Amino acid sequence: xxxxxxxxxxxxxxxxxxxxxxxxxxxxxxxxxxxxxxxxxxxxxxxxxxxxxxxxxxxxxxxxxxxxxxxxxxxxxxxxxxxxxxxxxxxxxxxxxxxxxxxxxxxxxxxxxx
Amino acid sequence: xxxxxxxxxxxxxxxxxxxxxxxxxxxxxxxxxxxxxxxxxxxxxxxxxxxxxxxxxxxxxxxxxxxxxxxxxxxxxxxxxxxxxxxxxxxxxxxxxxxxxxxxxxxxxxxxxx
Numbered sequence: 001x002x003x004x005x006x007x008x009x010x011x012x013x014x015x016x017x018x019x020x021x022x023x024x025x026x027x028x029x030x031x032x033x034x035x036x037x038x039x040x041x042x043x044x045x046x047x048x049x050x051x052x053x054x055x056x057x058x059x060x061x062x063x064x065x066x067x068x069x070x071x072x073x074x075x076x077x078x079x080x081x082x083x084x085x086x087x088x089x090x091x092x093x094x095x096x097x098x099x100x101x102x103x104x105x106x107x108x109x110x111x112x113x114x
Numbered sequence: 115x116x117x118x119x120x121x122x123x124x125x126x127x128x129x130x131x132x133x134x135x136x137x138x139x140x141x142x143x144x145x146x147x148x149x150x151x152x153x154x155x156x157x158x159x160x161x162x163x164x165x166x167x168x169x170x171x172x173x174x175x176x177x178x179x180x181x182x183x184x185x186x187x188x189x190x191x192x193x194x195x196x197x198x199x200x201x202x203x204x205x206x207x208x209x210x211x212x213x214x215x216x217x218x219x220x221x222x223x224x225x226x227x228x
Contacts, residue, residue, distance in 0.1 A: 004156070042118075042202055042218030043157070059215075091156050100206055100213040101145050105156025 002026070004106035006092050012112045013082055021077045021109045025094030032075050033103060034067055037089040046090075049075065050098050082113045116141040120203050120219030128227055129193060135201060135222040136187040143205030143217075146179050146186040151200045151221070160201075161188070190224075198226050 005024045013019050025032050034046040045059040049069045060066070064082075069075040079086055089110050093103035120137045127133060137146070145164055149157035161172050163179035163186060170177055176189045190197055203219040 040220070042120075042220045043204075043216075044218075045215055048215075056215075093156070098213060100216050101147060101162050102159070103216075105158070107155050 004092055004094050004104055006090075006106040006109050008109060009107065010110045010112075012114065014114050015084060016081055018078065018080045019082055019111065021079075021090050021111070023075045023077070023092030023094075023106060025073065025075070025092070026104055029094035029096055029104075030072065031095045031098050031100075031103075032069055033093045033095075033100075034075070034077050035091045035093070036061075037091055037108070039088070043091060046077070079111075082111075084113050087111055087113045116143075116205065116207070116217045118203055118205055118217055118219040120222055122222060123220070124223040124225065126225045126227065127193060129195060131193055133190040133193055133197070133224060134187060135203075136185060137203035137205075137219045138185040139205060139217075140184065141205070141207075142183045144183070144208050145206040146177070147204040147206065147216075148175075148177050148186070148188045149202045149204065151202065153199075157202055193224075193226055195226055195228060198224055200224070 007022045030051045032049045035043040037043050047067045048056040064080045067077045089108040091108045093105045095103045118137050118139050148160045151157040161177040166183045167181045168179040174191045200221040200223050202221045205217050207214040
């Protein structure tokens with residue numbers, strides 16, 4: 001597709017379950033970013049992938065959160081043993097090279113933990 | 115960590131009015147970005163500012179990078195219904211190793227009454 005796509009668009013899960021969120025970046029974009037947006041808040045940086053370099057995981061809030069990027073394209077954000085405070089919109093973005101100032105965002109996955 | 119204070123939190127205005135919002139920080143940023151987010155969508159970049167004192171326009175939007183590099187404002191002239199949404203400022207810093215990350219404000223929710 002022409003833009004960044006994310007799936008699912010909505011996810012409702014029970015506390016304690018694991019969830020996987022998927023991001024398909026724009027073709028040819030080597031950088032991929034994950035953010036979390038809680039209700040009424042700005043975007044909180046989670047993790048950044050750039051090419052074959054080691055990812056910047058400095059924003060991950062706990063060891064329950066992890067992400068991988070296979071083949072330099074699709075990325076999966078995994079949250080283990082979900083908690084109610086994990087409820088938020090998870091946004092993915094991609095850019096050419098490491099251009100943080102030209103990120104294109106996907107529509108997000110709204111996660112609700114009951 | 116770095117924080118951006120964005121104000122106002124929300125604005126209720128009449129169609130045709132001008133809008134002004136701003137972001138301030140105690141930290142210096144190398145780049146200021148302004149985004150707009152529509153419901154159910156990811157943020158879209160409106161304006162990027164790269165030099166202290168820079169004033170940039172994009173149609174009815176005008177933004178300025180403060181001379182101290184610690185603040186920025188966004189003005190929207192002659193508002194129209196499609197301007198409704200949440201506007202975010204974001205600051206970007208760089209060090210010798212590249213970008214240090216993108217810090218977002220909490221957003222200004224713009225509501226326009228016809």
